[in-house]
Amino acid sequence: MSITLSKSRAIAIVIFALIATTGKAAFAADHTITALAVKFNPMFTYIEPGDTVNWESMDGHNIETIDTMVPEGFEKINSELGASVSVTFDKEGIIVYKCTPHWGARMGGLIIVGKPADAGAILDAYFASIESDRSNLPAKGLIKKARKDMESKGLL
Numbered sequence: 001m002s003i004t005l006s007k008s009r010a011i012a013i014v015i016f017a018l019i020a021t022t023g024k025a026a027f028a029a030d031h032t033i034t035a036l037a038v039k040f041n042p043m044f045t046y047i048e049p050g051d052t053v054n055w056e057s058m059d060g061h062n063i064e065t066i067d068t069m070v071p072e073g074f075e076k077i078n079s080e081l082g083a084s085v086s087v088t089f090d091k092e093g094i095i096v097y098k099c100t101p102h103w104g105a106r107m108g109g110l111i112i113v114g115k116p117a118d119a120g121a122i123l124d125a126y127f128a129s130i131e132s133d134r135s136n137l138p139a140k141g142l143i144k145k146a147r148k149d150m151e152s153k154g155l156l
């Protein structure tokens, strides 16, 4: 009885220490995206701020964020071809990325961080930005699909 008590007490102290020292990070999750042929799976990844996304099976692929389709102040990602990528996303928002060599085949995806209150307006702005840079045309179908997916999840 006394052993059980001290054990649970010890566990409680450890949990408290984790929360106190690392805050959210203690519960940060890892997400894996796999490149398969010319698709990222999953195409849309929903994460919480502080979570990490790992891109794997990247042979022949890379990820590059699109300048007009990231939150303000976002640090551009442009990874090396064939390399696995690991990125921690700290701020809420929506990030659109592409595979540079396969962008013509619409290989890309979205990372949705948290539950941005203005998600609809963000997607509208990203969509509108395609008009000013036609190289982003493959994002059109991607954003349309993302909108439907986010609607189905109650995020829009």
Ligand SMILES: [Cu+2]
Binding pocket: 035, 038, 060, 061, 062, 099, 100, 101, 102, 107
């Ligand atoms: Cu690719």
